[in-house]
Amino acid sequence: MNHELLRAAATGDKALLDQVLGLRSTTDNGGELEATQRGNPSCLKGVTSEGNTALHIAAGRGYLEHARIMCDLDASLVRARNNLRNTPLICAAKAGHVDVVCYLMEHALAPATVAASPPWYAGASSDEESMIRARNSEGATAMHEAIRNGHEAVLAKLMSADGGLAAVVDGKGFSPLYLAAALGRADMVDVLIAGSPPDGVKSPAYYAGPDGQTALHAAVLASEEMSKSLWCWEPTLAKKVDNSGNTALHHAASAGKIGAVKLLLLEDSSLAYIPDVDGLFPVHTAAKMGKIDIIEQLMETCPNSDELLDNRGRNVLHCAIEHKKEKVVQHMCKNPRFGRMMNARDSRGNTPLHLAVKHGCDRIAMLLVRDVKVNLSIMNNDGATPLDLAINELDHGYTYPMNPEVLIVQCLVWCGAHRSPRRRDEYLNKRTGVGGSEKELSKFTNLTQNRAIGSVLIATVTFAAPFTMPGTAADAAERPAFWAFILSDALAFLCSTVATCLLMYAGLTTVHPRYRSRYHVWSSNLLHVGVLLVIATFAFGVHLALSPPGTGIPGGNLNAAVCAMACVSVLFAQPGTWWPTVLAKPIWARLGLKGLLGVLLGPRPIPCQKLLLSRTPWLNLFKMLATLLILALILVTFLLDMSYLRPPAAQHRFSSNLLLQSQRQFCSYPT
Structure with missing residues (x-):
């Protein structure tokens, strides 16, 4: 393309355009422009590297006068296409220039075609023949581009010129109406609806969308x-x-x-009974997404929605559990009208409790266990109860007590769930993480690295703490806080040091995996106690710094906060x-206070611990008792130390009062 022509079309410089095209400033023959030099308008045939003609550029920038000049000189430019197969009309519609669009449409539609075409064009001529319906490389027309770029005025002009454009879908299956609805343009939807065929017969192309959708799916x-x-x-469309x-x-x-x-159900409640290809009804879809208000609305309109099953025999509760929607399950457990679903089985015989166990939803499993209507020992088609599934999902090696699978097993056992009547050795081959498996050995390596850092850090801090304590030992030797500071620091140092030594052996590959596991269990508990003792040491040290002897208690509020x-x-x-406290609520709800006390004081904890292959069940109690003892140590020490500091201050005030009284008596003695 001529460089000067490109600059004129891009900047809107009419004088430069006249100079390039060799046009006179006057008009002849009824207003038509006349070239002074023959053959100069042929430069309009030039294109840019993108395939744009000068008319594409002028139309895209909204220069109406330039477009008129170019079309008068070469009418075939209206049909020109760039590399993306965009016509000048599509470029103008995309940019939202209404005046240029109106002018180009006059040239895009030949007079003979306009006279011969019916008001509602149904494809009498192809899109290539009718340039107003020309498509680009994506199959989009000027109407698609106007909607996609949000130009309502352009859409209205295109609709008034050719209402049949609304029935043209692009290469992705988007009709203009679907595109406007998907973009949330209610004004454009109203324009397209108002320009629909007057006889009321709508072709599916008017509302078509991708994958067989309609405009209502997007709306x-x-x-x-x-x-509406x-x-x-x-x-x-509904x-x-x-x-x-x-x-x-x-x-x-x-x-x-x-x-x-509400709108769709109000007009036709039967819509709630239309399943998709997987047999999922709208209520299943709402359950999968956790939409409680939608489920309630569907249940109110269609009371038997809880009986609807998909192709896998799942009801609403099954779907909610499989997608871990805890709030939906909680709502259904509290609502009595969902009670008949609590023990419902799917096509594989799984109850909601089976699915909660299978998907590792510990909180959902506890919600179900709390409901006394839930049977804990129903077998599925494979003959497995929820407890069987829970044990199969359990990692029988070294594991964290708060893991979902551990809590589920504990909850089911303590609430009285039973296993299926079969030989227990059938499950041995399914166990993972036992003995010296590669997975278990990698656990030991990672645990050693992580815990060694913490144990060494605690040992370093507690070793230096006695030598950097505030004040002097002579000043605070008799204070309870001082002795508690020394005691907790020494115990923390000993616990961390022993834990470090155990971790050294636990990290050795030459040590048998059974002993490595034991060393990790012991080091874990020692580190736990060491951390708590470091917290206590810090609290005592701050208390000693805030309350030096001989000054009363200047930081009383700060001491209480610490x-x-x-x-x-x-x-x-x-x-x-405190993992046992997590299970207290479902046990209380199902067995009552008597059952809870029976679980805590009876023989049930021991079988459960054996079930988890815990060789040292006393260590859990050790951690709990250590926590309570350290907590008591902090409280008692603060109270004793504060009471220790008060008497000297009171005695000082008493002696001051006696001295003042004696001075007054001496001054008043008669001479």
């Missing part, structure tokens, strides 16, 4: 008002399904659009210490 996700407009325009069998109600239920769901923070830190330094 319910965007706007309730838009959905589309439903009033074509009521049959029952149209896409390639996956989804209706608009499926889409609205999955997105939690309660307004759209004591409170230390107690909270001791209690929650390691959440795994």
Whole structure:
């Protein structure tokens, strides 16, 4: 393309355009431009590297006068296409220049074609013959580009010129109406609906979308008002399904659009009974996404929605559990009308409790266990009870007590669940993490590296603490806080040192895996106690710094704050210490207070610990008792030390009062 012509088309310089094209400033023959030099307009045939002609550039920038000049000189430019097969009309529609679009449409539609075509063009001539319906490389027309770029005025002009454009889908299956609905442009949807065929017969192309969807599928996700407009325009859209069998109600239920769901159910409640290709009904979709309000609305409109099953025999509760929607399960457990689903089995015989165990949902499993209507020992088609599945999912090697699979097994055993009546050795081949497996050995290596850092750090800090304590030992030798500081620091140093030595042996590959496991268990508990003692040591050291002897208690409020923070830190330094308390609520709800006391004081904890292959069940009790003792040490030490500091201050005030009284008596003695 001529460089000067490109600059004129891009900048809108009309004088430069006239100079390049060799046009006179006057007009002849009824206003038509006349070239002074023959053959100069042929430069309009030049294109850029993108294939754009000068008309493409001028139309895309909205220079109407330039477009008129170029079209008058060479009318074939209207049909020119660039490398993306965009015509000048598509470029103008994409940029939103209404005046240029109106002018180009006059040239795009030949007079003979306009006179011969019916008002509602149904494809009498191809898109290549009718340039107003020309498509680019993506199959999009000027109307698609106008909608995609948000130009309502351009859309209205295109719709008034050729309403049949609304029935042209692009290469991805998008109709203009679907595209406008997907973009949430209610104003554009109204324009397209208003320009629909007057006889009321709508071709599916008018509302078509990708994968067999309709415009209503997209509208319910965007706007309730838009959905209502589309439903009033074509009521049959509500029952149209896409390639996956989804209706608009499926889409609205999955997105939690309660307004759209109410609208669709109000007009036709039978929509709730249309499944997709997997047999999932709208209520299943809402359960999978955790939409409680949608489930309630569907249950209110269709009371038997809880009886609907998909192709795998799953009800609403099954779907909610498989997708770990805890709030939905909690809502159903509290609502009596969902009670008949609690023991329902799917096509494989799995109850909701089976699925909760299988997917490792410990909180959901506990919610189900708390419901006395739930049977804990139902067998599935494979003859396995929930406890069988839980034991199969359990890592029988070294594991964390707060892991979901561990909590599920503990909860089921303590609540009285039973295993299936079969030989126990059938499960031996399914166990993982036992003995010297590669997975278990890699655990030992990682644990050694992580715990060694903590144990060495504690040993270093506690070794240096006595030599850097505030004040002097002589000043605080008689204070309870001083002795507690020394005691807790010494115990923390000993625990961390022994833990470090155990970890050294636990990290050796020459040591038998059984002993390595034991060393890790012992070092874990020693480190736990060491951390708690470091917290206590820090609290005592701060207390000694805030309350030096002979000055009373200047930092009383600060001391109380330090004591409170230390107690909270001791209690929650390691959440795994209090794992039995997590199970107290479901046990209480199912067995009552008597059952809870029987679990805590009876023989049940020992079989459960053996089930988890814990060779040292006393260590869990050791950690709990150590935590309580250190907590008591902090509280008692702070109280004793504060009481220790008060008497000297009171005695000082008493002696001062006696001295003042004696001075007054001496001054008043008669001479």
